[in-house]
Amino acid sequence: MFPRKVSGNILTPQGWLQGSLQFGQRIGAIEADAAAADAAASAAGGKLTILPGFIDLHVHGAAGVDIMQGGDAGVTVARAHARHGTTAMLGTTMTATDNSIRRALNGLAPAIAERPAGAARMLGVHLEGPFLSIHRLGAQPADAVVEGSLDLVRSYHAIAPIRAMTLATEVARHLQLIPQLKQLGIRVQLGHSNGSYDDGVAALQAGAAGFTHLFNGMTALQHRQPGIVGAALAHAEYAEIIPDLQHVHEGAIRAALRAIPRLYGVTDATAATGMPDGEYGLGSQRVYKCMGCVRLATGSLAGSVLTMDQALRNFVALGLDLADASHRLSLYPADYLGETERGRLQTGAWADLVVLDADLQPVAVYVEGEAIALNAA
Incomplete structure (x- = not known):
């Protein structure tokens, strides 16, 4: 049978x-x-x-290909990550011009509607920007940052289903957007944010669900100014983290594991994943792979070359038992999206x-x- x-x-x-x-x-x-x-x-x-197969909710690229290229780039990326145990994923965009974002979404839509052979299931889109803080951009280009609006998000959502979205809650009317985005079924994540601890708490109370690459691209924890990191450690049920042991020190990962019940791992993988050292594209930016890192010309980290099987091994090396490590790469991201038929055997x-x-x-x-x-x- x-x-x-x-x-x-x-x-x-x-x-x-x-x-x-x-x-x-x-x-x-x-x-x-x-x-x-x-x-x-x-x-x-x-x-x-x-x-259970791994579920990666933050993936920009692999195999020399970046999702912002549009066309069948998402298929190539989903096939490359499937070979490392990723069975479902969110294609993740970069902050870019409106036309570039629409091109990427139009490219992802067919792969979301019907899984290509040999590929991980594309569950939808993680819209990482363009609704960010210009003060916490990381590898996101400043010239494409815009204020978010419900009409704009709806127009993107009509092209391809947005399942998660990174938002700087302290910017303009973004806080008021959160309940409306939640009604659309979008998981709002706080990230690339220069907000305060109070901004983070207010966003969670408004319906924000998580945090994007915890510790990176957000205000840090200080004892009198806890920042967005402090809001996450004090109040979050879910947050994503990049466990490549380069974006976040292992001590900070351990602290987050103790504080956030359903901390889950993502790769934030770029086109350089699975490729030799050299120059690659990340949206409109040029990035450089060297010694296992991906960086802008300035030296700033710009995504990773992590795969989910390596993320599992890294979690285990930090002392997590295998079941716990597995949950943080499959069960918790599935539950975060409400995917009750994935992430569990x-x-x-x-x-x-x-x-x-x-x-x-x-x-x-x-x-x-x-x-x-x-x-x-």
Whole structure:
């Protein structure tokens, strides 16, 4: 009845189970079967672990391609990240001219409507800007920043579904926009913000749901001026963080893990992901990959080359147990978006899963039951 079967140590909502998982496009059965799990491990040369596929809610590019290029760039990016265990994602835009944003959204729309073969499921768009603070731009270009309006967001939303949006709440009328955006089903995230702690708390009270790349692109925590970071640590249920161990010191990651119950990892990956050192595009900016970092010519960090399988290994290296690390890359981002049939291995859920060896390297990835070729060009 179910054309595929994998065996190993399976992370289920009830905990670990040594056995087998049968699936087509959706998971049909999960059964305890220690003998089958041991046989699979022996055939593979070591212990196999089966986790829910990773869900990345902040992705700009990969394989030399940037989502702002439009066309089929999103397909290339979704295929590249699928080979690292990402089974669902949000295509993430940059602050740019109106025409450039519309071009990117028009390019993403077909891949959102119908998943291309060999690719992660594109769940929608993360609109990162252009409604930001000119004082906390990071790699976002200043000349394209504009004040947000509901009509403008609606026009973007009509092209491709916006699932998450980064907003500097202290700018102009942005605070008043938050409840209206929430009614559209958009998760408003605070980021690229020069706001105060009080601005952050007011935004959460208005309906903001999270924080974009926590610690980066926002006012820092000081004991008399807690800033947006302080609002997140004191009040947030959800926030994204880039666990590449370059954007955020491991001590700050540990503090956030203790403070924010559902802190989840994102890559903020750029076109340089999976590519050799060199020059790449990030929206209208030129960025440079060197020594595992992506930077502007000024030296400022500009996204990453992180993949979600490496994010898992980094979380584990920080001391998280494997189940906790997995939740922060699959279950929590799924729950954040209200995706109840992804991010968990249970009967009836989409068959999005990653099979890992003893070193937590992917040996198999399935997106909605389709086997992904890990060594594709």
